[in-house]
Amino acid sequence: LVEDFTLHDTNIRFTGLDTKLIEHIFPLVKSPRSGILSGRAKLEGNQKNLAVDGDFTFDDRRVGRNRVVAVGNVGFANGTFRADNLRLTMRPVQVDLARDFDPTLPIHGTLTGTATLNGSTDSRMMARADITHVDRGAVSRITGTGTLRTSPGARMASSWFDVDAQVHPLSFVTVGRFFPTAGLRGVASGPLHLTGTMGDLAVKTDLAFADGSSLGVTGKLDLASREKGYNVDVVAQAFNANTILAKAPRTSVNATVSANGRGTDPATMRATIAADIHPSTYDTLSLTSGTIRLSAANGLATVDTLAIVAPQGFATASGTFGLTANQSGQLTYHVAVDSLSKIAS
Secondary structure (H helix, E strand, C coil): CCCCCCEEEEEEEEEEEEEHHHHHCCCCCCCCCCCCEEEEEEEEEEEEEEEEEEEEEEECCCCCCEEEEEEEEEEEEEEEEEEEEEEEEEEEEEEHHHHCCCCCCEEEEEEEEEEEEEECCCCEEEEEEEEEEEEECCEEEEEEEEEEEEECCCCHHHHHEEEEEEEEEEHHHHHHHHEEEEEEECCEEEEEEEEEEEEEEEEEEEEECCCCEEEEEEEECCCCCCCCEEEEEEEEEEEEECCEEECCEEEEEEEEEEEEEEEECCCCCCCEEEEEEEEEEEECEECCCEEEEEEECCCEEEEEEEEEEEECEEEEEEEEECCCCCCCCCEEEEECCCCCCHHCC
């Protein structure tokens, strides 16, 4: 680290300043990134409490251009960063810079917008932000507040955070990058509250879609493990699954669903699912009501209860059936139809 310094009425401009040159002049300074700096800065204070009014551009040799306008107070000591009412404008910042903290981060792209920071990277950092994330055509915008708690040397995945925000929109393509086998797509808007770590994340949201449908989710997620975990309750109102799942049929679902398990691949997932269905449509099938209780493990689904009531009649089933080609089961079912002409129509 650079020895303690004090600056008075400093007003500088710089261009083409290479991080390699900085490390050569100050051997104890080790930049986590390699690139070229340019911009302007008014500075007043010392290493631990420095008033900043600057416009900085950093052309990273690997990930590209980053530009930040910063006004406020900062401090650097013992490898930590402190902010006091630090107002940032990002135009943009590359998400890949975060890979210095967590190389497994599945998202890329850029961040633009504003944020006001207070706190320290070795304890708690709080932010009020209006940020847009763009990653390979997927766009998300979030406004609200967030708190990040971490410890020196800890990976981002083990950090604790609390987000109280609105998304307008949230890209499910971006969400799906954390568990790509789910095949998510589409966007939604609404409140979003996240608390915990990536391995133990409490979520509460009520998302609205462009077609007027909505989906509320409350529960916990494990997004840090290889097989993602979930223990959630879902409330769907006129929800069309095809809007966020490319492989799903068109639906208009009114239901409450509970899912507790790990994994989304039918061959390996282990889950327990319970659903109570109100008047809904599934592809071309209309449902008056339904009750489903089932579990899945080792490529085999076990149906404890399945009772469906439709305008044409009703159906019940129980037993097992295979979710993969090498699994088979035995399912007992009963179907009663009021009129075959209703099905034909």
